Amino acid sequence: MSSGVEWGVHCCLTLAWLEGEGPVSTGRLAAWFDVPTEYLKKQLQALTRAGILESTPGVQGGFALARRPESITLMDVVTALEGADELFRCTEIRQSGVGGLGGGDEFRRPCGVSAAMLRAELAWRRELAAQTIADLMSASPEASAERTRRRYREMSRPLP
Amino acid sequence: MSSGVEWGVHCCLTLAWLEGEGPVSTGRLAAWFDVPTEYLKKQLQALTRAGILESTPGVQGGFALARRPESITLMDVVTALEGADELFRCTEIRQSGVGGLGGGDEFRRPCGVSAAMLRAELAWRRELAAQTIADLMSASPEASAERTRRRYREMSRPLP
Numbered sequence: 001m002s003s004g005v006e007w008g009v010h011c012c013l014t015l016a017w018l019e020g021e022g023p024v025s026t027g028r029l030a031a032w033f034d035v036p037t038e039y040l041k042k043q044l045q046a047l048t049r050a051g052i053l054e055s056t057p058g059v060q061g062g063f064a065l066a067r068r069p070e071s072i073t074l075m076d077v078v079t080a081l082e083g084a085d086e087l088f089r090c091t092e093i094r095q096s097g098v099g100g101l102g103g104g105d106e107f108r109r110p111c112g113v114s115a116a117m118l119r120a121e122l123a124w125r126r127e128l129a130a131q132t133i134a135d136l137m138s139a140s141p142e143a144s145a146e147r148t149r150r151r152y153r154e155m156s157r158p159l160p
Numbered sequence: 161m162s163s164g165v166e167w168g169v170h171c172c173l174t175l176a177w178l179e180g181e182g183p184v185s186t187g188r189l190a191a192w193f194d195v196p197t198e199y200l201k202k203q204l205q206a207l208t209r210a211g212i213l214e215s216t217p218g219v220q221g222g223f224a225l226a227r228r229p230e231s232i233t234l235m236d237v238v239t240a241l242e243g244a245d246e247l248f249r250c251t252e253i254r255q256s257g258v259g260g261l262g263g264g265d266e267f268r269r270p271c272g273v274s275a276a277m278l279r280a281e282l283a284w285r286r287e288l289a290a291q292t293i294a295d296l297m298s299a300s301p302e303a304s305a306e307r308t309r310r311r312y313r314e315m316s317r318p319l320p
Binding site for chain 2: 001003005006007009010013014030031032033034035074087088089090091093094096097098099101102103105106109112113114115116117119120121122123124125126127128131135136139140141143144147148151155
């Protein structure tokens with residue numbers, strides 16, 4: 001899985017904590033996590049296309065959660081950033097070589113190897129879909145939310 | 161996941177069906193599934209290093225299962241071919257940028273994002289570990305095992 005997933009989930013969690021602070025710019029999020037702005041922008045745009053974030057244009061613009069943290073699952077974030085493709089891709093090699101000759105009716109049923117691999121993948125997806133950004137908020141130390149807001153306000157304060 | 165996993169699992173299943181036929185060469189397995197010999201060889205060597213296959217050298221040499229099909233799980237095959245690395249890699253971005261400044265004690269506990277992602281991954285691994293090559297044999301149509309043996313004998317018969 002690309003590092004974009006780590007960034008994406010952390011951005012959602014931080015934006016959940018910063019609810020009410022107005023849109024947060026890509027530059028600030030990039031500095032927040034010390035990650036490259038241009039690559040982070042791609043992840044934020046993908047999350048926006050998926051309806052997880054909403055984007056406000058302009059100099060005061062940036063990103064905020066588009067839905068309640070209870071309604072954003074880890075599966076939503078992973079799918080937005082990595083696509084919905086299976087981890088295991090079945091190319092039906094059971095019937096492509098000389099080993100498959102004469103298989104006929106046997107191949108009407110889905111491949112057992114593929115079914116077994118997908119069963120495991122389903123367990124992964126089910127677990128990702130059962131965990132939301134709100135769950136991550138509850139599981140975090142109380143201090144993290146507070147410190148995030150305090151630090152963000154310091155960072156956003158206009159210079160005197 | 162690379163296509164090597166599909167090949168690896170299918171090779172194990174086919175070698176389980178061909179138990180008693182002697183070692184099966186890389187060339188025959190490659191023709192069996194119509195996959196490139198050189199790349200397949202790498203997968204077979206990795207499975208051998210992991211103690212899943214045993215390799216017999218020489219002109220009559222090739223590969224056979226090194227353990228009973230009941231003792232080879234899909235997790236074994238995936239780990240042998242893809243390594244044991246996590247799908248999700250945590251790089252601790254929570255503490256690397258300005259957002260992490262002053263976090264101190266909060267970061268003693270494992271990152272909640274990483275923990276949540278790993279929980280899902282564990283569900284995947286658990287399911288892979290619960291399924292063996294013997295399970296794949298039982299789930300396959302009876303005809304597949306028979307046809308595999310018949311076809312392999314035809315393929316191996318010396319020309320008249």
